[in-house]
Amino acid sequence: MPRSVPPTAPAAARPGSRTAPWLVLVAVLVCIGLQFGGDLTASALALLVWLLVLALVDRRALRKLWLPRFWLFSLLLALVSGFLLGGNLSKAHGLTLSRVGLDAGLLMIVRGAFLLSLAAHLSAKVKSARFQRxxxxxxxxxxxxxxxxxxxxxxxxxxxxxxxxxxxxxxxxxxxxxxxxxxxxxxxxxxxxxxxxxxxxxxGSNPLYAAELLVFIEGPPQSGKTRCLLALVAALKAAGHSVGGIAQPAVHQSDERVGYRLLDVATGETTAFAERVNPSAPAAAGRRYQFEPAAFTRARDLLQRAVLEHPIVCVDELGRLEARGQGHLPGLQQALLQTQPRVLLATVRADAAPALMLLLGRPTVTLAPTADAAELGELLTLIAQVVTRLSAPKGDAHARVASEEWR
Amino acid sequence: MPRAPASLHTKSFDRERFWAYAAAFGSLWGTLEVTLGAFLHTLRLPLTGAFLAAMGAALLVAMRQFYPARGSSLAVGVIAALLKSLSPGGVILGPMIGIISEAFLVELALVVAPRALLSAFVAGGLCVLWSVFQKVLTQTVLYGGTILDLYLAALKRVDQLLGSENAGAWLLVVCIGVLTLLGGSLTLVGRHLGRKAAVELRQQALPQGSTHA
Structure with a gap:
């Protein structure tokens, strides 16, 4: 049985993730070649091509170019170079300017814009899951x-x-x-x-590494992570396992997501968790939902109880907030410091996965929300093996050796 | 000096300790960069970068007074830089390179005598100089060699304005000298505070003096 199930998210969820990097690399190399020839027209052409590439593959990097102070400074540099550099002086509005100096200044701006946009794109790559892995x-x-x-x-x-x-x-x-x-x-x-x-x-540098089996159900927003988690929980309960923790099923009204409820996985009780208050706000800004004042406290209490009472604990919706050390993370950390569950199932947003991997440890298994029945079955068998083997008496050498194998 | 129990002085514990110090002080440096750095940048004060570089060097030198393990300054710098990389924001490569370079320079300056006065001064001076140099280097990479011609032309214009040959160059040298002096002095303050902290830690009977790396 493989130790890790690779994510199998549909191609639509990761646009261009396989082919685009090579095309982008070729575009980068061509543009760098054109940029450093020293010719203003070739540099401007390279910049144009690169901006088009960014518009296609990384619009976020384009938005990062909105830097008024930087552009003002660059413009000032171009003008100053018109005054200070080169010969071929000409009078314009009573000021003595050099055409060569102005050209040099413009070249600096074009080159600056190109390298800045390249850096904006590369910065995102440094933060990407691939780099962290x-x-x-x-x-x-x-x-x-x-x-x-x-x-x-x-x-x-x-x-x-x-x-x-x-x-x-x-x-x-x-x-x-x-x-x-x-x-x-x-x-x-x-x-x-x-x-x-x-x-x-x-x-020890990181006490949170100690869960025997750490499972990440990883995917982009609204890709079915919670549904996958709840399906796993149902299957585990049906097989007679004791499961605790929290999940956050969405609340829909006429096919529209209007909020979330907090589900106590052990008892099935739900309470209000978040309500959508500003549908037009960008999701990234985190202002779309209003959280119940006591929601995170209740989630923390449920997690603390779960680690003490259940060998399998789940936590839902670990995202950017948790990657910054907020949201459910403090509660989860407190709970894990008390005692370690044998199996920790967590749904994780793909863009926050690298940071969460550093906070919680590398997952033993990474599952896509679209995992098929065979993959889910494989994971269920694995969980059952871990829980059963570790349930053996402490003195059982075979059980201890088996548990070490999973680390 | 009080020592940790013998059982704790294993190679594995030393390694844990090395990374624990890197984590704690990297986190402190990251926090200072985020809070104090953001505050200073908001005030739009000149030479904020140089001041933050000197502050980072002072923190590293202070730490080395009670934890002199070789390589720890560099490890702290790499952790602080990566914390910066995980923080939300625009272009982060520049600050990351800056923090790692400063940590490397401090490590280099402290390699022979981590607690010496001169080492501390050199570390601070180098970091402040680097912060200025990095600005020029970034602009050179960004705009090309023309920016250097522009600076040279500006220096010549200063010569003309002051009516003396090389006046601009001398002005530049004096500015750099003053900056180096300020950076070095701030790091000496860091060394002094680090030594006071070491005394307090000794009174609290914490294990100290590991120099495994």
Whole structure:
């Protein structure tokens, strides 16, 4: 049986993911070749071609080019080069300008625009799942764990900084007083960070790696991740397994998604979780839904109970919010620090998967929401094996060896 | 100096400790970049990049006063840079390269004597110089060699305005010297604070002094 089921999302969900990179690479090389010839017309042509390519494959990178200050500065540079560089001076509105200097300035702007758009495209690639997986495959295990820990520590350190800064300002209202108190504040911050590092070292760099079987159901929004999770849960319950945790089924009204409910997977009880308040807001801005005030607290309580009572725990809708250390993540981290479930099933948004992989560990199995019955059956058998083998008494050497095999 | 229990002084624990320090201080540097950096950039103050570079160097030098493990500054820098890469935003390659380069320069400056006064000063000076150099380098890559011609022409114009040969070049040298001095001084403050923190940590009886790397 394969240890990992590769995602099999439909081609429509990942436009151009197989062919486009090679075409883009060819376009990049051709454009670079044209760009560095030093001819203004060839450079402008290369820029035009590259912008067209971006319009086809990466519109987000095009939007990143909206940088008024940068363009103003570039324009200023072109004008200044008209005054300062080259011969062939001519008078325009009483000012002495050089045609050669202006051409050089324009070439700088064209080249700047090309490289900036290239950088905007490459920046997204650095953040992409493929790049992050490549890092993981290169075997930076200690490094990966440290990065995950650093990410998990960010909210705590931000909070510590805010608290310390607040105390600093309250204790010393004048600038002179604040300057005098600054060394104490800085030393306290250094000591607290060092103590945190020592605690992390004692715990092991990342305590969240310990789930025996970590399953990511990974896919883009509205690709059926929750449906797939609930189908798995139903099959596991039917097979007599004890499953806990949370899911977030969508609420529809006349084929339109109007909100989410929070489902206690163990009991089947649901409560309100989020309601759509602003349908026109972009999904990425996170303002489309209004969350129930106590929703995340209830989700955290359910997760904490689930890890204590069930060997199989599921968590739904891990996305960008969780990748930034918010949403369900603090609750999940708290729960996992109490004890480790044997199997953790998580639905994960594809664009947040790399960051979540660093926070929770590499999944043993990655499943696409469109997985067929054979793949689901394979996963169910795997889960059953892990749960059954680990249910053996502690002294059972065979069970311990078997459990190590899954790591 | 109080030591950790013998059982904790294994190679594996040293490795855990190395990465734990990299994670904690990388996270602290990332937090400072996000909070203080955003604040300074919003104020549109000049030389914000140079100040942040000096602050980063000061933090690394401070850490090396109580955790002098070789390679830790570079590891902290790489973690901080990757935290920056995961944060939402536009073009992040520049700041990432900047943070990693600064960490590399600090590591280089501290390689022989991580706790020495001179090493700390050199580390700060190098980082501030790099932040200025990186700006020019980025502009050269972005706009081509013409931008250097433009700067040279501007220097010549300064010569003409001040009525003295090489006045522009001297002005540039003085500016760079002042910046280096400020960067070095800030890192010396970092070293001083790091030593105070080391004393406090010794009083709290934390295990220290691992230099495995």
């Amino acid at each position: 490549l890092l993981a495959r290169l075997g930076f295990s200690g490094f990966g764990a440290a990065l995950a820990t650093a990410f998990a520590l960010l909210p705590e350190l931000s909070h510590t900084l805010q608290v310390r800064a607040g105390v600093w300002q309250a204790e010393a209202p004048t600038w002179r007083g604040r300057l005098r108190h600054f060394p104490t504040l800085a030393v306290q911050l250094l000591v607290e960070t060092a103590v945190l590092a020592e605690q992390c070292a004692r715990m």
